Amino acid sequence: MVDWQIDLIKVIFIWVWALLIAVVMTWVERRASAMMQDRLGPNRAGPFGLLQPLADGIKLFTKEDIIPEKARKILFVLGPPLFALPAFSAYAVVPFGDKIVLGGKEIILQVSDVNIGFLYVLALGAIGVYGMVIGGWASNSKYSILGGLRATAQLISYEVPMGLALLTIVLLYGTFSLREMVLLQQGTFLGFLPNWGIFKQPLGFIIFLVAAYAEANRVPFDLPECESELVTGYHTEYGSMRLGLYLFGEYVNLGTLAAITVCLFFGGWSLPYVDMSKFLGPVSYGIASFMVFFLKQAFFLFLFVWVRWTVPRFRYDQLMGLGWKALIPLGLVNLFVTALLVQLTI
């Protein structure tokens, strides 16, 4: 196989994988929430209701596509893809496994190992905001614009603590490439702990996780679309598959954030204490590493759902307060201490 063919296969694989996660997540969200709330959830379509997302998709596609009369039409149409596309693109730099040897050719399980992969993820996260803001503004509705404005403020202010938390990681590993970061996390730390980011940077992890929830617009930070106040916020006026794209983009976003968390803080595809490559064949090792990565990612995806059905929602000013008054100072202190330690130890 030629390189570009391999790349194409990888792109398609990652795309399908991202889609699949988003699709399954809509099902998990409903069923898990139902189980937490003493309900059953959708269980009619297919076994365990697994075909429910498909039914939803069909429903969304067959609905009438309405563009409000006074909306900015071009921007209105542009909003949803602008939101969903960056979420998909961020997957490109996610190392979803170690490597696989096929026909004597070593294939790394990552679409492209960009050496600034980390900045690329942050940049795409920032672009995703435009989808919300443009969608909210173009709808020409007061609820939508409020949602859009909240999204802007929230995402911009939470990018700072997120960046600070990530900077500490960069300091620690001395690289921007996600793949190298994962490789650096193998082995043990202090003799007994796995050499994972979370043990070296517990505070950084918490800051990152909180910021990730805010970036993904999940409860307790789902202010841009909080249902009881702003109807559904920035996508109030959307219907049909445009709405579907927004909802879908959100779940893809979750997948990305969970993957990044795993890469940075949980050692990516590696298992603690065990080196799988020693006793597994080259092909099975590739698959196993992907499975390990996926399980870790799945845990964080479940955590997103789990937290959502446990806690209430912040208020707008409290959210900003948490971001600017708590997380950013903490992040700065954390960065400073880490920088000091790194400077002293190296």
Next chain:
Amino acid sequence: MAREIETVCITTGPAEVGDYVTLNIGPIHPAMHGTLRVITKTDGETIISAEPEIGYLHRGVEKLGENLTYKQFLPLTDRLNYCSAICNNVAYELAVEKALGIEVPEKAQLIRTIMMELARIADHEVLVGILGVDLGALTPFFYLIIQREEIYEIFEWHHGARLTNSMGTIGGVEADLPDRFHQKWPKMRDTIRKANDETDRLLTHNRIWMDRTIGVNAFCADDALNWGFTGPMLRACGVKRDLRKDEPYLMYDQFDFEVPTGKHGDVFDRYMIRMLEMEESIKIIDQAYAMYQKLPEDAPLMKKVPKIIKPPEGQIYHAIESPNGELGFFIKSDGTDKPYRIKIRPPCYMVYQAFGELVQGEMISDLIACLSSINVIAGELDR
């Protein structure tokens, strides 16, 4: 009545009315419980002024009452506060019985008490659940609503309907406590407590919840009295007033229960008072049930009343403590079989008229929290 705690009140600074956006919330809005509408002027997220508009569920119950007989009007009272229909039924029955000058037998009073307190628990459970939902915590709602379902089952086995109960009749109740109640109550008492406890663990000490509720929509006791607040809303402001204690009806003067009061009248106090009141209601039911069990099995359930009820000419007002506050019925009789004028004093009506003042200067999110914590029931509000 006793003022428990004196709180310090300050007048917050004058609102700067510059540029504002008029934001119309409702009547079709997820948080506007049915058919409410608030027209707000907002500066960013801050509310400069809010004006509630009502009447979207106006059915002319009072006009209908003038054209129906006393017994026919009873089912219409279900449709006032549909979360606790039994309280409305009993309030109306007591008012008509006062006009007739009769008192129902002891057993009927106890059954009414038990059913009313169950309805009160159901109402509070809905309120706390909805408050959680509106603040983004969906899970407690389901834990609580399951308990409400159990209570509804008892209602169903007692008088045949779950929501629109039409319990009893003028002169007593038609049915004895059902077997379901005897079987279920000892277990249900614990499950209700467990659900409340779980809600408490999920919400009360959670900082997000505390930030969202403590100090939000705080209201002074004097203003509350001036605006005509009653019930939990008034008690949250620190005024110990409960018609069950102050103007006892049925047999409430024989029960031992506490009246919880708050301090600041904020959303948190309203929430806590409702949580505590559920516990008190359980206590009352236990006591009433103990008294009930001492009565002979064939004790009378009904007072002999004529088939066509014709109270003598005159006018009476009778109020009870419904879950929302003072629910009163004014009945003017002209000696015929239909009430000449019937006026309902809904508790949330008086609270909702102060809504503009309650939310002024707060944020849009607080408006939603405030609305849920008042427990505005459109059926009762518009009548």
Next chain:
Amino acid sequence: MPRRPVVKKEYTLGERVYLVEITKGLGLTWKHFVFNIKASFRKGPHTVPTCWQYPEDRREIAPIFRGAHMLMLNDKGQELCVGCGMCARACPAKCITVKRGKRAEGEEDKYAGKTYCASFEIDMLRCIFCGNCENACPKGALVLGPGYELAEYDMESCIYNKDKLLANYHEAKAEGKLKPPKKPVPVEAPPAPPKKAAAKKAAGEKGKAAPKKEAKQAKKDEKGKKPAK
């Protein structure tokens, strides 16, 4: 601007740092999650204790449930309704219309009384299921039955005619969901009425009412039959 009490927020350290209470909350939801997952893998209907899988599982309906109306027949299969219209008068929603018909010769085994309802219509779109009609009926002919699936495709079929009401009865009878006979409600005797009347009334209320009525019914039937002979 309104006056507001000064509220001091006093948080404990555990409350202040969000995470402690949130973790506790997560533990609680996890407990429910595990419990319900286990429950949902159990075999049989109604496994998750609070969910009824509606068309397959059905709740037990209370025997005195106030659902769709039905017109009762007696043991001999005769219609009890005499078309007096008391139900129509008692109805607060004014949704019942009754037309009275006189029993013709040869219809004795069809109708119990001398008269019957020639047509009986209940507008279920107006009905509020209060049960006043059931209480008002002197013959116990109109009863609110156990049916609660009232959805129809058009408005005409929401107006229940006599056939539908009788069909409701047969359906309920086949399922064994007919209401148990009403117990007499113990009524407190008026404090000091003239003694005879009170004694009579009390007696009539408690035990004799049924046999007396039956006797009357029999007499009436006899009377009705006599001229025919």
Next chain:
Amino acid sequence: MSLKERIKECLEEDLLELTEFRGDLCVEVPKNRVLEVMSKLKKEAGFDFLSDVFGVDNLDLYAAKAKKAKKKTGEEEEEEPKKKEPPPPRFEVMYLLLSLSTNERLQVKVRVPEDDMDVPSVTGIWRSATWPEREAFDMFGFRFKGHPNLRRLLMWDEFEDHPLRKDYPLEGKGEERHLNYDTV
């Protein structure tokens, strides 16, 4: 001192009529003195809480009474038609007061003739009268003088009649609400 005596003492000559039915006291006061009476009741008699304000239309009541009287007297009435008094004012405004310290209730009645529907508003004394007075205006047509915002409350603004009046038919006169959507 019983409530009756206290009220008699408090109101003095403003007390037109005092009735009691099943323990509920009802006092009638002159219309133009409502504000003075109410502040007196609030300050001196301790009725510091206003439960409700609403109207009553006595049209049918008087009609029924007149009919009854006619039936009873029969021919007598024809003999002395001059003695017939002018009918009492058609409407009443009822105020339900409550004393929080003693838990006593009092009904205050104000008679309002049909041709002079102005009533002083008590919103200055109790703000809880805001919506009830609006509703009374909506339903009966009382014009409360001094009310800050006397608009219709339950019916829509373009509605012309007053639905709780006895001469308004139960099922309405076929009014329909036409919503005007402003383009603002």
